[in-house]
Amino acid sequence: MLNEIAFLLCATLTLAGAVAAMTLRNLVHCALCAAGAFAGLAAIYLQLDAEFAGFAQLLVYVGAVAILIVFTILLTRGAEIQPAASPSWRMGVTVGALVTACLIGSIAASPGLHGSPPQTVQAPVKRIGEQLMNQYVMPLEAIGLLLTAALLGAVIIALREPPKPEPPAP
Amino acid sequence: MSGADQIFVWIGHEAAGWAPAPAQPLVSAILAIAGIMAVFGACFALTTVAERKILGRMQNRFGPNRVGPYGLFQPLADGVKMLTKEDIVPFSADKTLHFLAPLVLTVPVWLAFAVLPFGRNMSALDLDCGVLFFFAIGSASELAVFMAGWSSQNKYSLVGAMRAIAQMISYEVPLVLSTVPVLMLAGSLSLNGIVAAQGSHTIGGLARWNVFTPWGLAGLLLFLIAATAESNRSPFDLPEGESEIIAGYLTEYSGFKYALFFLGEYLGLFAVTGLAVTLFLGGWHAPFQWLEWAPSWLWFGAKFSVLIFLFIWARATLPRLRLDQLLNFSWRFLAPLSLINLAVAAAWHWTGAWESAAAAPVRWLLCAALIALPAHWLGRALRGRLPPPRKYRYAE
Amino acid sequence: MNGAGIIKGLVETARNFAGSYHDRERLTTVQYPEETLPPVENARTLPFLVYDGGDAMAGLRCTACMICEKECPPQCIYIIKDQARKPDYMGKMQLQPKVFDIDMSVCMSCGICVEVCPFDAIKMDQVFELSTDDRFAGLLFDNEKLARPNEYFRQLHKTEASEVDARREEEKRKAAAKAAAKPPLPGGVK
Numbered sequence: 001m002l003n004e005i006a007f008l009l010c011a012t013l014t015l016a017g018a019v020a021a022m023t024l025r026n027l028v029h030c031a032l033c034a035a036g037a038f039a040g041l042a043a044i045y046l047q048l049d050a051e052f053a054g055f056a057q058l059l060v061y062v063g064a065v066a067i068l069i070v071f072t073i074l075l076t077r078g079a080e081i082q083p084a085a086s087p088s089w090r091m092g093v094t095v096g097a098l099v100t101a102c103l104i105g106s107i108a109a110s111p112g113l114h115g116s117p118p119q120t121v122q123a124p125v126k127r128i129g130e131q132l133m134n135q136y137v138m139p140l141e142a143i144g145l146l147l148t149a150a151l152l153g154a155v156i157i158a159l160r161e162p163p164k165p166e167p168p169a170p
Numbered sequence: 171m172s173g174a175d176q177i178f179v180w181i182g183h184e185a186a187g188w189a190p191a192p193a194q195p196l197v198s199a200i201l202a203i204a205g206i207m208a209v210f211g212a213c214f215a216l217t218t219v220a221e222r223k224i225l226g227r228m229q230n231r232f233g234p235n236r237v238g239p240y241g242l243f244q245p246l247a248d249g250v251k252m253l254t255k256e257d258i259v260p261f262s263a264d265k266t267l268h269f270l271a272p273l274v275l276t277v278p279v280w281l282a283f284a285v286l287p288f289g290r291n292m293s294a295l296d297l298d299c300g301v302l303f304f305f306a307i308g309s310a311s312e313l314a315v316f317m318a319g320w321s322s323q324n325k326y327s328l329v330g331a332m333r334a335i336a337q338m339i340s341y342e343v344p345l346v347l348s349t350v351p352v353l354m355l356a357g358s359l360s361l362n363g364i365v366a367a368q369g370s371h372t373i374g375g376l377a378r379w380n381v382f383t384p385w386g387l388a389g390l391l392l393f394l395i396a397a398t399a400e401s402n403r404s405p406f407d408l409p410e411g412e413s414e415i416i417a418g419y420l421t422e423y424s425g426f427k428y429a430l431f432f433l434g435e436y437l438g439l440f441a442v443t444g445l446a447v448t449l450f451l452g453g454w455h456a457p458f459q460w461l462e463w464a465p466s467w468l469w470f471g472a473k474f475s476v477l478i479f480l481f482i483w484a485r486a487t488l489p490r491l492r493l494d495q496l497l498n499f500s501w502r503f504l505a506p507l508s509l510i511n512l513a514v515a516a517a518w519h520w521t522g523a524w525e526s527a528a529a530a531p532v533r534w535l536l537c538a539a540l541i542a543l544p545a546h547w548l549g550r551a552l553r554g555r556l557p558p559p560r561k562y563r564y565a566e
Numbered sequence: 567m568n569g570a571g572i573i574k575g576l577v578e579t580a581r582n583f584a585g586s587y588h589d590r591e592r593l594t595t596v597q598y599p600e601e602t603l604p605p606v607e608n609a610r611t612l613p614f615l616v617y618d619g620g621d622a623m624a625g626l627r628c629t630a631c632m633i634c635e636k637e638c639p640p641q642c643i644y645i646i647k648d649q650a651r652k653p654d655y656m657g658k659m660q661l662q663p664k665v666f667d668i669d670m671s672v673c674m675s676c677g678i679c680v681e682v683c684p685f686d687a688i689k690m691d692q693v694f695e696l697s698t699d700d701r702f703a704g705l706l707f708d709n710e711k712l713a714r715p716n717e718y719f720r721q722l723h724k725t726e727a728s729e730v731d732a733r734r735e736e737e738k739r740k741a742a743a744k745a746a747a748k749p750p751l752p753g754g755v756k
Contacts, residue, residue: 028264052302055302058307058309059309062313063306063308063310064309067312067316070316070320071332071335074328074332125298125299
């Protein structure tokens with residue numbers, strides 16, 4: 001029973017954060033509510049006994065991605081623009097409702113919802129490390145390559161141009 | 171030994187035994203929390219006055235010595251001042267964020283104390299991935315800096331907040347990377363496990379602390395430098411230097427909110443110092459086997475105090491770094507050096523067979539050279555960015 | 567070597583720290599207000615009026631010539647001449663000030679009044695503990711408050727006081743010698 005209350009709280013926090021991130025007018029508030037939604041998701045992971053996933057979610061999403069989002073907002077001065085209501089909002093609501101209905105229908109009809117809950121797997125960090133290095137080493141290396149490419153791209157974009165030689169004095 | 175050593179554990183058990191059986195875990199958790207808050211709150215008060223007095227002595231003057239004997243009641247006076255100051259919120263400030271920022275800074279930092287082992291059987295939580303928890307919680311407090319700077323609607327605050335966040339993100343990389351060799355060689359992310367891995371002894375009864383290995387020494391230095399930068403202490407206090415930017419992201423805070431920021435900063439310092447003691451200095455172990463009779467929490471406290479004194483000493487000695495010097499130092503020196511440290515730790519592990527043989531000093535010297543030489547070259551490369559000597563043109 | 571400067575700095579501060587416990591003269595501060603730093607001769611804060619002899623008002627050197635009032639840049643000196651005259655150190659009859667007020671909250675300690683005074687009557691004092699809770703009248707110093715004996719002046723600025731006193735003695739001696747060398751007028755008229 002306590003588990004369910006805890007899950008409801010975490011889920012409410014996540015959903016509220018996500019809804020606020022979509023609807024608030026001030027962009028910085030949106031970004032911070034998105035960070036709150038990330039934290040709620042981390043709480044859900046922790047509730048499922050996935051300690052590593054939960055803390056890694058906190059470290060990466062709240063500690064890095066949220067800060068990246070706020071930096072982007074700051075540097076592009078987007079927070080001063082007041083978003084106006086779009087003229088085609090009726091179409092947007094219809095499409096959103098259709099997609100939600102499809103999602104709910106497919107989740108309700110999925111076999112995982114009706115079967116018995118799977119056994120909780122003990123996932124100590126040592127076991128995660130072993131799996132990453134043995135069975136899942138290819139995805140690990142692919143992610144490493146992706147991150148290196150992103151880092152190189154950032155460095156190239158930020159690279160200072162070599163100083164142009166001075167024009168000869170007249 | 172077990173009497174004085176386990177006295178706090180015993181007190182906790184006895185006190186929790188008075189509560190009804192179903193509430194006992196909750197009561198024992200609350201007792202642990204209360205204990206941590208009391209001890210580290212007192213530590214915060216003592217550190218503020220000790221810092222001012224030690225800084226004073228190092229600058230050839232007395233520190234505060236009017237309030238109480240040797241000025242020891244100064245924190246009370248400071249506390250009264252902070253609590254009775256008017257709480258000014260700027261008119262155009264974002265009121266919710268302005269209010270929440272000190273809270274978002276202080277709450278995660280208190281959480282970080284839960285995993286530190288203060289003595290034998292004396293950690294509040296024994297998490298399997300304690301180190302990851304610690305760093306995850308630490309990174310949550312960076313958002314608070316941004317919230318503080320943004321909500322003040324003040325150019326100086328915003329620039330100060332951006333500098334502070336850039337600094338904190340840059341120094342998180344060497345901070346985390348310098349702890350990875352410890353995790354690798356201890357084989358566990360659990361802090362109790364790491365302390366236990368430093369529990370055995372070598373020749374002469376010297377404990378196997380990580381700091382007595384070349385990679386451990388380098389790792390401790392890297393960790394301490396990165397920790398100084400993470401808690402915005404001098405020489406990395408550009409975000410809050412008074413002569414630079416008034417008070418940076420703290421400009422628009424007064425009274426109790428300022429006290430909360432101050433508290434959060436010092437508690438963050440205590441948390442990383444506790445982590446440094448746990449990871450590198452053997453936690454609650456004594457340095458020599460024949461000193462193990464002293465209580466374990468006393469050893470933790472002693473090492474903790476030595477590290478805090480080192481931080482204060484560095485503050486008194488070193489001038490402030492400029493922002494580009496700071497960031498260059500992190501990305502061009504500390505981060506590559508932490509990666510090289512990881513390789514040296516691996517080399518240390520592979521040459522483990524040399525230990526009992528007479529090749530033990532060779533092993534030490536080889537690994538030390540493997541890390542000292544790249545440090546020297548990286549340092550030279552960093553200094554090479556100085557501008558060329560000026561050419562002066564004199565009037566004829 | 568990399569980091570040599572940092573090590574040197576740390577050694578220096580450690581030496582300060584350890585030395586501060588057994589070398590009292592290393593610490594340059596004093597426990598004010600129980601102790602004060604020794605006074606420096608040329609330091610100055612605010613002006614005061616010098617008087618010779620025991621009676622302050624009778625011995626004031628000031629002759630109300632109004633030069634310091636004119637020369638004071640923030641114009642904080644206010645003088646009203648008195649019609650009665652009194653003799654100065656040479657015996658000559660001089661005017662005296664009935665009212666001599668200096669507004670210390672305006673005075674900027676420039677010392678111009680001291681430089682221009684021809685009678686060595688106004689000199690710079692070294693007091694700084696002048697806090698008062700009366701914003702206007704508390705810092706308006708009049709005759710009595712400004713007057714200080716010559717011994718006080720000598721104690722503060724020894725060199726300057728010695729020079730002034732020597733000069734005045736010399737003048738007195740010259741005048742006395744001249745009076746003694748003058749032949750007596752005929753008919754017993756002095």
